[in-house]
Amino acid sequence: xxxxxxxxxxxxxxxxxxxxxxxxxxxxxxxxxxxxxxxxxxxxxxxxxxxxxxxxxxxxxxxxxxxxxxxxxxxxxxxxxxxxxxxxxxxxxxxxxxxxxxxxxxxxxxxxxxxxxxxxxxxxxxxxxxxxxxxxxxxxxxxxxxxxxxxxxxxxxxxxxxxxxxxxxxxxxxxxxxxxxxxxxxxxxxxxxxxxxxxxxxxxxxxxxxxxxxxxxxxxxxxxxxxxxxxxxxxxxxxxxxxxxxxxxxxxxxxxxxxxxxxxxxxxxxxxxxxxxxxxxxxxxxxxxxxxxxxxxxxxxxxxxxxxxxxxxxxxxxxxxxxxxxxxxxxxxxxxxxxxxxxxxxxxxxxxxxxxxxxxxxxxxxxxxxxxxxxxxxxxxxxxxxxxxxxxxxxxxxxxxxxxxxxxxxxxxxxxxxxxxxxxxxxxxxxxxxxxxxxxxxxxxxxxxxxxxxxxxxxxxxxxxxxxxxxxxxxxxxxxxxxxxxxxxxxxxxxxxxxxxxxx
Amino acid sequence: xxxxxxxxxxxxxxxxxxxxxxxxxxxxxxxxxxxxxxxxxxxxxxxxxxxxxxxxxxxxxxxxxxxxxxxxxxxxxxxxxxxxxxxxxxxxxxxxxxxxxxxxxxxxxxxxxxxxxxxxxxxxxxxxxxxxxxxxxxxxxxxxxxxxxxxxxxxxxxxxxxxxxxxxxxxxxxxxxxxxxxxxxxxxxxxxxxxxxxxxxxxxxxxxxxxxxxxxxxxxxxxxxxxxxxxxxxxxxxxxxxxxxxxxxxxxxxxxxxxxxxxxxxxxxxxxxxxxxxxxxxxxxxxxxxxxxxxxxxxxxxxxxxxxxxxxxxxxxxxxxxxxxxxxxxxxxxxxxxxxxxxxxxxxxxxxxxxxxxxxxxxxxxxxxxxxxxxxxxxxxxxxxxxxxxxxxxxxxxxxxxxxxxxxxxxxxxxxxxxxxxxxxxxxx
Numbered sequence: 001x002x003x004x005x006x007x008x009x010x011x012x013x014x015x016x017x018x019x020x021x022x023x024x025x026x027x028x029x030x031x032x033x034x035x036x037x038x039x040x041x042x043x044x045x046x047x048x049x050x051x052x053x054x055x056x057x058x059x060x061x062x063x064x065x066x067x068x069x070x071x072x073x074x075x076x077x078x079x080x081x082x083x084x085x086x087x088x089x090x091x092x093x094x095x096x097x098x099x100x101x102x103x104x105x106x107x108x109x110x111x112x113x114x115x116x117x118x119x120x121x122x123x124x125x126x127x128x129x130x131x132x133x134x135x136x137x138x139x140x141x142x143x144x145x146x147x148x149x150x151x152x153x154x155x156x157x158x159x160x161x162x163x164x165x166x167x168x169x170x171x172x173x174x175x176x177x178x179x180x181x182x183x184x185x186x187x188x189x190x191x192x193x194x195x196x197x198x199x200x201x202x203x204x205x206x207x208x209x210x211x212x213x214x215x216x217x218x219x220x221x222x223x224x225x226x227x228x229x230x231x232x233x234x235x236x237x238x239x240x241x242x243x244x245x246x247x248x249x250x251x252x253x254x255x256x257x258x259x260x261x262x263x264x265x266x267x268x269x270x271x272x273x274x275x276x277x278x279x280x281x282x283x284x285x286x287x288x289x290x291x292x293x294x295x296x297x298x299x300x301x302x303x304x305x306x307x308x309x310x311x312x313x314x315x316x317x318x319x320x321x322x323x324x325x326x327x328x329x330x331x332x333x334x335x336x337x338x339x340x341x342x343x344x345x346x347x348x349x350x351x352x353x354x355x356x357x358x359x360x361x362x363x364x365x366x367x368x369x370x371x372x373x374x375x376x377x378x379x380x381x382x383x384x385x386x387x388x389x390x391x392x393x394x395x396x397x398x399x400x401x402x403x404x405x406x407x408x409x410x411x412x413x414x415x416x417x418x419x420x421x422x423x424x425x426x427x428x429x430x431x432x433x434x435x436x437x438x439x440x441x442x443x444x445x446x447x448x449x450x451x452x453x454x455x456x457x458x459x460x461x462x463x464x465x466x467x468x469x470x471x472x473x474x475x476x477x478x479x480x481x482x483x484x485x486x487x488x489x490x491x492x493x494x495x496x497x498x499x500x501x502x503x504x
Numbered sequence: 505x506x507x508x509x510x511x512x513x514x515x516x517x518x519x520x521x522x523x524x525x526x527x528x529x530x531x532x533x534x535x536x537x538x539x540x541x542x543x544x545x546x547x548x549x550x551x552x553x554x555x556x557x558x559x560x561x562x563x564x565x566x567x568x569x570x571x572x573x574x575x576x577x578x579x580x581x582x583x584x585x586x587x588x589x590x591x592x593x594x595x596x597x598x599x600x601x602x603x604x605x606x607x608x609x610x611x612x613x614x615x616x617x618x619x620x621x622x623x624x625x626x627x628x629x630x631x632x633x634x635x636x637x638x639x640x641x642x643x644x645x646x647x648x649x650x651x652x653x654x655x656x657x658x659x660x661x662x663x664x665x666x667x668x669x670x671x672x673x674x675x676x677x678x679x680x681x682x683x684x685x686x687x688x689x690x691x692x693x694x695x696x697x698x699x700x701x702x703x704x705x706x707x708x709x710x711x712x713x714x715x716x717x718x719x720x721x722x723x724x725x726x727x728x729x730x731x732x733x734x735x736x737x738x739x740x741x742x743x744x745x746x747x748x749x750x751x752x753x754x755x756x757x758x759x760x761x762x763x764x765x766x767x768x769x770x771x772x773x774x775x776x777x778x779x780x781x782x783x784x785x786x787x788x789x790x791x792x793x794x795x796x797x798x799x800x801x802x803x804x805x806x807x808x809x810x811x812x813x814x815x816x817x818x819x820x821x822x823x824x825x826x827x828x829x830x831x832x833x834x835x836x837x838x839x840x841x842x843x844x845x846x847x848x849x850x851x852x853x854x855x856x857x858x859x860x861x862x863x864x865x866x867x868x869x870x871x872x873x874x875x876x877x878x879x880x881x882x883x884x885x886x887x888x889x890x891x892x893x894x895x896x897x898x899x900x901x902x903x904x905x906x907x908x909x910x911x912x913x914x915x916x917x918x919x920x921x922x923x924x925x926x927x928x929x930x931x932x933x
Binding site (some may be wrong): 049051071105109112267 | 789793794795798799801802805806808809810811812813814815922925
């Protein structure tokens with residue numbers, strides 16, 4: 001099956017997410033759609049899959065115009081999609097998830113024919129060596145296995161074109177390799193695969209054709225033989241440095257001591273198990289791990305946002321556990337939350353007000369319990385200038401800013417106090433390359449000012465680039481703390497729970 | 505597939521913090537058993553007698569009323585409960601799970617102790633075990649229908665706080681239509697229509713206009729109370745023959761109804777009770793074994809996933825909300841035509857909310873909802889029974905019994921029931 005997009009345009013209000021995009025996908029090939037976060041890749045695929053209507057342009061299947069009114073039409077035409085956020089019903093079994101929407105029934109009572117669904121799952125799983133048990137409940141499966149369930153779901157509908165949307169964002173490096181092997185296998189069996197990604201390594205590994213998208217437009221095509229630098233500059237629109245310049249760390253005394261920290265979720269399941277470590281002043285500890293292995297809970301427990309079931313946190317010799325969050329913050333912690341739009345900013349507030357969320361009640365911003373707007377604005381203007389926030393003014397709402405500029409506002413606020421400890425979760429997620437460089441520079445600068453720094457990132461490249469030491473987390477525990485020159489394969493195995501000596 | 509076997513995913517048991525929390529259940533059971541021993545056992549006057557009766561004259565064979573020494577009975581029953589608490593503690597120490605029978609047998613023991621104490625020295629008034637259980641089944645009817653309504657709606661992702669209003673609307677229309685036609689069964693048919701109308705309003709505001717589901721539900725309850733009160737005061741009062749006391753005859757099932765205890769408790773009722781059995785059975789099968797059920801549950805758990813495989817999310821929700829309303833409406837008929845009563849202002853008196861609690865305690869499953877509703881029905885029947893024999897407990901406290909049972913059941917023993925993940929969130933494309 002040959003798929004062609006001609007001049008596809010999709011607008012959301014004034015914003016053009018896709019601008020006259022042309023794309024041809026040939027059967028039995030892997031077509032990589034490369035672009036930064038927010039470039040419009042996912043929008044394009046949602047148009048193709050029938051989740052959005054295109055404003056202009058057409059989609060042709062084997063040369064015939066196809067008007068998909070919904071995902072059902074796209075699936076009937078042989079297009080399958082594995083979404084970045086899996087479309088799996090967690091309490092259902094694998095077989096139930098695969099049959100959903102296409103259930104076969106049997107008997108006079110027309111009850112579900114689970115036996116048949118099981119057989120189909122088994123068949124596809126065996127053909128590609130997926131090792132997926134049809135009766136396993138999806139929420140008990142690892143992320144990698146869930147992804148294979150998604151692929152089975154698409155293949156059971158006889159998909160001839162498989163769209164994978166950022167498939168490796170949640171995988172360990174080893175799981176990524178396995179996925180890429182599966183992609184090659186699918187291609188060899190005649191399936192066309194569209195791989196949406198911003199990771200150059202993967203593109204080079206499997207793609208037959210590469211289309212690069214920037215700001216909603218196709219800016220070029222490339223061959224898989226192109227170098228990483230070439231692909232990156234095409235993707236970003238200018239030359240980029242792929243490394244972080246940072247001077248040698250000069251670690252001082254122990255600043256943060258975390259001892260036997262345990263956190264339970266609302267169902268009393270441990271999210272953090274007996275975690276202990278130290279961070280010195282003037283060093284960056286990067287926490288690596290696949291998302292959802294306790295990193296979020298770790299940062300939130302240090303700050304005190306989530307209740308700790310056991311353990312203590314000491315900053316500069318002073319116990320933080322049990323203190324009010326405000327006191328903890330004021331004792332010298334800067335906190336950049338994982339989800340800046342939800343937890344880092346009040347989207348409807350102005351930039352100026354967002355910049356004083358933590359210190360609104362202190363001089364010089366307030367006097368006698370009354371805010372002093374002129375001071376708030378003038379200080380905000382200084383910060384906006386210093387942190388290079390691209391905005392129409394400090395009265396613009398935080399919600400109107402791009403992701404990179406929002407992150408700069410959060411950083412500006414958190415770094416405006418003298419810090420003993422900076423905690424930043426996924427500091428560059430969804431940011432363009434220019435902002436990433438800026439954020440990294442500021443983080444290193446804070447370290448050199450003598451703060452202890454904890455970085456949580458699911459991007460191994462970022463971890464390796466920033467870290468003075470790397471803590472790898474798996475299943476709520478720190479597997480080990482290793483030096484930054486540990487090789488990627490070893491780190492990958494540790495992210496799956498193996499200890500360093502086993503992994504090396 | 506993986507090059508290295510991932511570390512074991514089950515080291516949960518050895519976690520000291522988690523283990524500590526598991527002792528809660530045995531501790532609660534032990535405290536209750538000890539209270540029972542002190543209050544019911546040692547609190548009974550020695551030498552008194554409690555009479556229990558279990559048979560009816562129409563049964564195949566009859567068992568005479570039997571007398572038990574109050575104090576000894578209460579003490580023995582409390583000790584049984586204490587032993588069960590100890591067994592529960594043992595299972596925790598062994599990291600095992602106690603069976604579902606444990607809380608049931610525990611509850612029965614405590615009840616027995618309570619009855620022995622309350623009936624001590626009442627002379628002629630027996631504790632009617634069969635009557636108590638029959639009452640539990642009958643009184644649970646509106647709770648079961650209400651809870652099933654909640655299950656049908658919430659499984660598709662719509663929170664149905666309007667059960668109370670749907671019950672009341674069903675009770676009202678059943679009475680009016682039944683009285684107008686002179687036939688209780690036609691009233692029974694009309695009841696679900698009233699409930700479905702309320703369900704339709706709920707669906708309109710929550711699915712189409714994304715109004716907060718709990719707010720709409722509460723408002724609908726108030727609306728139905730207002731409308732029925734108004735019509736009760738005007739229409740029903742002016743034309744005297746629109747609100748009669750109609751009844752539905754009991755239809756004892758041949759043979760089965762003659763079995764002692766089980767017969768009168770389960771198989772000697774009017775049509776609505778049998779309909780309840782049928783609806784529970786059908787919903788249990790349909791929800792977990794049919795295409796409809798799979799899709800409904802998918803919509804309630806992960807609507808986007810359902811949408812991507814071509815399931816119409818909002819259509820499913822609208823249909824289920826209306827169906828749920830109809831089920832609750834049918835349950836509303838219990839208050840009027842099925843009980844032989846005329847309609848009265850606000851006669852449902854909070855039953856819809858207890859039904860909601862039964863749904864949660866039953867973990868969003870039809871059979872679970874049935875069990876929970878019967879438990880609450882039993883609490884109401886017990887209140888009535890204790891009122892009849894004249895217990896030492898003040899009647900005001902007795903009246904609280906069903907609600908106290910509800911609060912304890914939902915807050916304490918339910919543990920961590922997990923509602924459908926997408927419940928209460930409108931699906932916007």
